[in-house]
Amino acid sequence: MNIRKATENDVNGIAHVHINSWQTTYTGILPNQYLSSLNIEARKKNWKRNLKMLHSATFVAENAKGEIIGFAAGGPEQTHEPLIQGEVYAIYILKEYQRQGLGRKMIKAVIHELMKMEHKNLIIWALKDNPSCGFYKALGGRVIAEKTVKMAGIKLIEVGYGWEDIQDILLHL
Structure with missing residues (x-):
């Protein structure tokens, strides 16, 4: 497995993973009709814009x-x-590649970049019912915030896992 900084050439692959991961992760949390309606072209456009942000x-x-x-x-x-x-902001892995240590490696790469940007602390937001919440707890995150969000026409709870010192997450990676 290779982890590298994303480029604009990766938009198709990122959009595919994004939609596929939402469809496998959020089944039973978000309406099936909404999950099946996710649009690859819209995701590609979104990621093309996201990757241009400095x-x-x-x-x-x-x-x-x-x-x-x-x-x-x-x-x-x-x-x-x-x-x-x-x-x-996001961490998504195709279901067949999950639970192989890839999430830890990818989050570590992002954390190192955030540290280069001189960010001293960290938050990760996740839907409260997301099965990946255990991953954030295993990385030493604790719930520091909660908010209601509206997605697919329904109200859901998001929880913010926080680290007062961004370097603390590295102790768990």
């Missing part, structure tokens, strides 16, 4: 064939919370 750190994971099988992204905290500086 302040973001996006990495992809490739299998032995060079196919993108996962991605992770981070940058400055997005809600302008004055006490939190860095945020991991």
Whole structure:
């Protein structure tokens, strides 16, 4: 498995992983109709824009064939919370490649970039019912915030896993 910084040439692979991961991760959390309606062209457009942002750190994971099988992204905290500086925006891996240590490797790459940007602390938001919440707890994150979000026409709870010192997450990687 190879982990590297994402480029604009990776938009197709990232969009594929993004949609596929949502469909496998959020089944039973988000309506099936919504999950099946996710649009690859819209995701590609979104990621093309995201990858042009100078302040973001996006990495992809490739299998032995060079196919993108996962991605992770981070940058400055997005809600302008004055006490939190860095945020991991997304980490998604195709289901068949999960539980092989890839998430830890990708998040480590993002954390190192956030540290280069001089972010001192970190938050990762996740839907409360997301089965990956255990991953953030295993990395030493603790719930420091909670908010209600509306997705696919329904209200859901998001929890923010935080690290007061961004370097603390590295102790678990």
